[in-house]
Every structure is written in structure tokens, then in C-alpha cells.
Amino acid sequence: MSFRIRKAIPEDAQGITDVVSEVARERIHSAITDGWPTKKQREFILGQTAREAVFVAIGDDGQVIGCQFLDLYSAILPSMSHVAAIGTFVRPQFRGSGLGKQLWRATKAYAVVNGYTKAAIQVRGSNIAAQGYYKSLGFQECGRMKGQVIIDGAPDDEVLLEMFF
Template sequence: MQSGGAGSAWHVAEDRDGAILGFQWVAPNPDLPPDACEIATFVQTGKTGLGTGSRLFETTKSVARALGYDWISAEIRADNSGGLAYYQSRGFEDYGRRNGVVLADGLTVDKVLKRFDL
């Protein structure tokens, strides 16, 4: 685990040779109440389905509780079926949607908001 600043933490998953398989972080977000943090998860292309995200989330849940959060918010692109399935399988529930979000590259997408109560 590494700290990324007040109220944040990130975790990295590696294989036996030290190659990075994925990482996950939680951090405060000014758009969320103080008892909530946001989460982001990234797993190496071609390395999904191996339990990396599951192991990362078990650690992240514990750390989020220790940081004093009551719930975790995930914001997933509506067209990211793998991301939506991942967070759903961890127990996240829909709580909102953001339509017409313009990304840095100019692409406009919708985003699904999911929450996990700690």
C-alpha cells in the first residue's frame, strides 16, 4: 500500500516476477460528501479474470474503512461492460448517472455511478 495524500491510498498487484498486473486507488473527491471516497481500478489488458481485481478490492475495502470512509463511489463509463460487471460483482449498487460527460479527448460518454457501503 502507498499513501497518495490525505485520505487516499493505492495498491499495486504484481506477478511473481514483479510485473504489474493492476492497481487500485481510493481518494477523497470534492463532489462527494466527506464520508465517501472515489475508487479507480485498472488491470493489465489480457490479465482480467484472474482474481487481481478481487484481491485488490479486499485490501482497498479495509484501508477505506481505516481512513474513516462510510462508502466508496465508482464512476464507470456506461459503455465499459467489463468495469460495470466488475463493480457489480463486488457488491456496488447503482445510485446515479451522469449523461453527456465530455472526456479530455473530446469524446462524449455517459457514466454510471455505483456505491459500496462499508
């Protein structure tokens, strides 16, 4: 499998929506239960600040096969402007092939250049695979919110992980 990583452009909105929606439909990985409509995803990309980005992995056929979001942890608190919030989504058939690791390489480089000194992430307590992924990148667990999400009637915790650059 080959892929290339680049910063998303508004024209990637459909591909990003497809990937996030597919992960949301799986129900077991993310607190997100529905992907955004393409129009909203496009507006989101256009509305990102100069310090925010989505990185996309483009497969051989030119389609988005994975993406990683880098957003300000808080859009309103200057005291947290050094903290990036991260979210990662890879299509099922492309997992475990190093794509997530390569997305992080691009995202982290962008974060450092744009003045972030820390990243933070919330992962569902049952999502052991994603916790393993983030820990492999150097994130450390720093807390847990119990029963923070309820999906299809089932409560799940949210595990907090952080990394200082």
C-alpha cells in the same frame, strides 16, 4: 498466475503510470485519455493524505500489473469526508483472474480502518465489464450522466455506482 497486493510506495510510480497509460491507450474503458508522467504520479503518491492510498498488484516478475486508487471523494468538503472515490486498472492479460477482487479486498479494508463509510465510482456507460465488476463487489448503480465524456469525438455516459460499508 500469482501476485501479491500491497500499498504503493513512491518507487511504484513508473509501474502505476505504465498500467494506467496502457488502459488509457485502449480508449474504451476509462475517462482518462493519457497516463500521467512518472514524475507527476510520484508526486501524487507523495501528496496523498494519510487516509488515501494506491494499492498495487505485483506480478511474478516484480512488475505492477494492476492498481486501485482510493481517494477522498472531495478534497475540499468535510461534509463528504466519509466518501471514498475508487478507480481500478488491470493490465489486459491479467484481467478475469481475480486480481480486481483482491485489490478491492485490500482497498476496502483500508477504507474501513480509515473511517470511510461509503465508496463511490464513476464508470463509462459503455464499460459493461467494469460495471459488472463493481456490481459483483456490492456496488449499486445510482445515476447516470449523459454525454459526460467525449473521447476521439465519441460521446459516452458516466454511470454512478455507490456502496455503503
